[in-house]
Amino acid sequence: MTHIKEKLPPPQSRQASEALPVSNGIETVISIKNISKKYRIAHRSARYTALRDNITYALLSPFQTIKNQMKKILARETKEEFWALKNINLDVKKGEVIGIIGRNGAGKSTLLKILTGITPPTEGEIKIKGKVVSLLEVGTGFHPELTGRENIFLNGAILGMTKRQIEKNFDKIVAFSGIERFIDTPVKRYSSGMYVRLAFSVAAHLEPDILLVDEVLAVGDADFQKKCLGKMDEVTKTQGRTILFVSHNMDAVSRLCKTTVLLEQGKISAIGDTDKIIELYLKGGPQHDTPLPLPxxxxxxxxxxxxxxxxxxxxxxxxxxxxxxxxxxxxxxxxxxxxxxxxxxxxxxxxxxxxxxxxxxxxxxxxxxxxxxxxxxxxxxxxxxxxxxxxxxxxxxxxxxxxxxxxxxxxxxxxxSPKEYHELASKSGTRGYFLIPTAWNMQHKKAS
Ligand SMILES: Nc1ncnc2c1ncn2[C@@H]1O[C@H](COP(=O)(O)OP(=O)(O)OP(=O)(O)O)[C@@H](O)[C@H]1O
Ligand SMILES: [Mg+2]
The missing domain is CATH 2.70.50.60 (abc- transporter (atp binding component) like domain)
Incomplete structure (x- = not known):
């Protein structure tokens, strides 16, 4: 499989204050200039280490982490380089909510990881104004053995908050998550929905200037998804926060984002009004998935x-x-x-x-x-x-x-469609997903 070469990530928050331009009185808070990211893939069976695992390993057993790194270095591997992102240029203004869409492997998560500082760009320059908080993977930084309460503090600290800041927001975080009853239960007993509720609540209450969200809504139930979208809407409208929102859920993107970026094979292929970009993306014909490197x-x-x-x-x-x-x-x-x-x-x-x-x-x-x-x-x-x-x-x-x-x-x-099925209704996508087996029985009732 593909072997991912990465150093242990730094905490997922980043503070930068380079001078950025102001146009029409609205400041640019993210400026991405010619960003490219090259990865080296090693063709050898090896572990893809998730960010959460890295953090957990580093906390639990630094020695183990070093041993694993050594193993990787010692292993003889054939390496290949490829560009996960190529020449990305994007300016984001304060208060903008930008959707980022594209097929699997298009480079969406890589872009957010670069913005958070988890991974450096190979080329190009980023300027960011303000505190960035990111929600890149469900419960990133959560430790399964610790309780919800302990994880709020751990996660808050990883995201760059002081203990006092976390204490100030603690009750709000718990209330929003809706899992008060389980706050002293180890998170390994949580369902994935509960996990994401807590993770989202922590990130949304850290008062970031810029919130980066990657696919997190996919896990929550419909009610919580609604609540998250509402919360994101609120933080941008009332608090002027900026959000970059990566999702495969087109309904959520269209509800939340005015502008959307379409990434294709590491490049921005379109940017503009969300509904137009989504239409373009969905019209893009059958998806060509990247062939899976099995085993x-x-x-x-x-x-x-x-x-x-x-x-x-x-x-x-x-x-x-x-x-x-x-x-x-x-x-x-x-x-x-x-x-x-x-x-x-x-x-x-x-x-x-x-x-x-x-x-x-x-x-x-x-x-x-x-x-x-x-x-x-x-x-x-x-x-x-x-x-x-x-x-x-x-x-x-x-x-x-x-x-x-x-x-x-x-x-x-x-x-x-099965050959016996003659679809006479519109093909506009409003017909649902499941076919009800032939069960009709219609008779002509003669007037008596
Ligand atoms: N650390 C890494 N090392 C090597 N290749 C990587 C690494 N991270 C991602 N890639 C590769 O870079 C490309 C872009 O990946 P990325 O995760 O950014 O895609 P994505 O658009 O977020 O996809 P998805 O919709 O599946 O989440 C993919 O081909 C992926 O396999
Ligand atoms: Mg991704």
């Missing part, structure tokens, strides 16, 4: 296969008249508990519409022994309306580890 390894799990087949052949163009299969092959290096494997099915704008995990049906497989496994899911005929769907596979240990979280493993499939 991929993350800690104890190696993914060896992800394929979609119909009538015995691999395909991503599905005839709705027949069933199709999703196949996942993986190896587990040691016995695991609370293990889940399955798929998420999303619409073309990234909204989750359904999911299915092996353990939903066979909970005893949560305790999985080391070895190789094939998990196959047969999707029945006539289930989906015609359209594009994103199939993402997930492997995780409940509340402790989400494998391949940083390189989502997904494929786009195009489903065609």
């Amino acid at each position: 991929m390894t993350d800690e104890n799990v190696t993914l060896t296969e992800f394929s979609i087949t119909q009538r015995g052949k691999q395909t991503e163009s599905i005839d709705g008249s027949d069933p199709f299969g999703i196949h996942i092959g993986f190896s587990i290096a040691r016995n695991l508990q609370s293990f889940r494997v399955g798929v998420l099915i999303k619409n073309s704008s990234g909204t989750l519409i359904s999911r299915s995990f092996v353990q939903d049906w066979e909970p005893e497989l949560e305790e999985i022994t080391a070895g190789h496994y094939n998990a196959n899911l047969l999707i029945p005929a006539r289930l989906f309306m015609a359209g594009e769907y994103l199939i993402e596979i997930k492997l995780f240990c409940f509340r402790s580890k989400d494998y391949f979280a940083d390189t989502p493993v997904q494929k786009t499939v195009t489903v065609h």
Whole structure:
């Protein structure tokens, strides 16, 4: 798999005060000039270390971190360089809420990581005015063994707040998160929704000048998503804060952002009025996912296969008249508990519409022994309306580890209507996702 070369990240807050231009009385708070980012990928099975893991490792066992780094240095690897971002130019004014959209691997998260200082640009220059707070991954910086209360302090400190500042905001953070009852429970017992509630509340109450948000809404429930959008709206309108919002949820982007940037293969391909940019993006034809570099390894799990087949052949163009299969092959290096494997099915704008995990049906497989496994899911005929769907596979240990979280493993499939189905209504995307099996019975009632 791709091997990520990065140093331990510095805390996720950044303070800079270089002189920035003022136009029409509104100051520019972020100025990005010709930013490019080159990554080196090593072709060898190695771990992709998530930011949260880095922080946790550094806190728990500095020695282990050094040992791991040494292992990586000593390993003989073939390296390849590629540009994750190329010549990005963008000026953001105070109080602007900018959406950043684009396909998987387009460079959205990389851009936010550069703005936070987690990773330096290879070329170019950034000027930022004010305090930046970022929410890049769910619960970044949260430690599973610590309680919600302890994590608020830890996270606040990582984000550059003093103890007094955190104490001042503590009650508001807890109230907003809506998880008062669990505040003294270790966060490893939280559901992913509770996790993100707390993480978002901490970030939103740190009174940043600039808030960077990456995909965090995807995890919360509909109510909390609404609350987050409302909160972000409020901080920009009443407090003049600036937000950069990365999301695959086009509804959220269009509600929150006036201006949106479309990133394609590391370059800004369009910028402007949000609705126009979203339309452009969705019209961009079938998504061409970057081919997955299988096998991929993350800690104890190696993914060896992800394929979609119909009538015995691999395909991503599905005839709705027949069933199709999703196949996942993986190896587990040691016995695991609370293990889940399955798929998420999303619409073309990234909204989750359904999911299915092996353990939903066979909970005893949560305790999985080391070895190789094939998990196959047969999707029945006539289930989906015609359209594009994103199939993402997930492997995780409940509340402790989400494998391949940083390189989502997904494929786009195009489903065609079954041959018996004659769609007469509009094709404007208002028809929903699921096809109700033929159940109509209409009779002519003769007048008596
Ligand atoms: N630390 C790293 N080392 C090497 N390659 C990396 C690293 N981080 C990201 N990449 C690669 O850089 C490219 C851009 O990744 P990035 O995470 O910015 O995409 P993204 O637009 O956020 O995608 P997604 O929508 O899936 O979150 C991808 O090809 C990714 O594999
Ligand atoms: Mg990303």
